[in-house]
Amino acid sequence: MSSADTRIGLVVRGHGRHYLIEDEDGVRVHCLTRGKKSDCVVGDRVRWKRSSDHEGVIESVEPRRNLLFRQDEWKTKSFAANLDRLLILVAVDPQFSESQLTRALIAAESAGIAAEIILNKTDLPGANAARERLAPYRAMGISVLELSLKGQKDASRAALSPLLEGQATLVLGPSGTGKSTLINLLIPDAQAQVGEISHALNSGRHTTTTTQWYWIDSERKSALLDSPGFQEFGLRQISAPNLASYMADFKPYLGDCRFHNCSHRHEPGCAVLTALEAGKISPSRYRIYDELWNELSSPPKY
Template identity: 40%
Template structure:
């Protein structure tokens, strides 16, 4: 079926893209698409990682959440939270205070649970994750603008869970400018129309080789630029 652009909200101050460390498994490419859309519209982006109570640490002491979301920290505010335990909720609440923030993410990542933690006086239904598909079930079916209690006017726009996201309005040649890590090097490439995929004299790929651009973020760009993300 043909992709149709759907306008969910306008006049936002920022967007919070919420994912979970587990249940459902995080999909970094979807997060990359969210971030590209925010950058293309000059919208401040925050990243929330929920269900930190389910985080795992390997034998070397490395956190699963940090391995997946750590590469974003150099550019975006990343909030590691647990709606279940309340960990990290206060810091996230401070980041949205006095602003209009859209909360978007895949189904099942705990948006409703997090909103309940941010505003305990207004309890919302909580969905579950299908054991067959590993995907969340929708509990929000339409965008709802919620005001949090407090002296400042703080609004959260609770959007329905998203299972696919197309890059409407972003041409392939504009994609590199939507990755903040790449931007400082774009005018240093030998070819003005460099795609940063295969051309000689590419400053972006050299910066990746030198460790100045996280390899994971460059690979995200390359996947989207080649159209390999499905």
């Protein structure tokens, strides 16, 4: 197959072996993959060619800039490829899991993707408590944007728009935090975009089993990606000894331990443990590190 026959397209939705590709002119075409070799995810640039008036075939996947994924005990789940930013959405209520938040941040850091946090529903009582739980993240240099997406639509849009401009941004967060509210705020025709895509892939209107790509602007420069919720967020792609290097609050101390292969759990002369005792690393972050270390250094459970 000569590359002259193929064109470059963007994967905007996947469903099994079925993909929806957008060509350079914004025209969307239903494509199939040939097999395992052309496994692709939303955000991928692919080489494809027409196989009929209505359909195409994906021949190959272009090299990726990055890939955000989680690796549970037995399966790997890709969120999306070629992202500019990850926005982790948490809310005052339901109370967010710091472990899930940390896992998402580590996955992003290890994939080389910039991540920021949005705290939504700051109109609710309990906002201060949530703010306090996020203080360690602010202190380690992660931006925490406080929003009230439902009640303060204009202010939220004004705060988000500059962040999203010209970028491909994935929104990740547990259910009930306001992901749909955020998408609908920025993409008034979101429902129509989903319907059109689902129709093209014959995948049912309300399936949210895969990542969904939305254009924010008619010039197709800024994109938001919505992905399905998750129960687990496995990080088995990371080895325990590398874990601390993906945690911004641990990183400053890593060169200062007595042993170069320090696990930062019980070794004498450990700079991380000293920082923990001095209150420079938060106890909850350290507890999550310890849990993750155990998880990543034990074999998968049957």
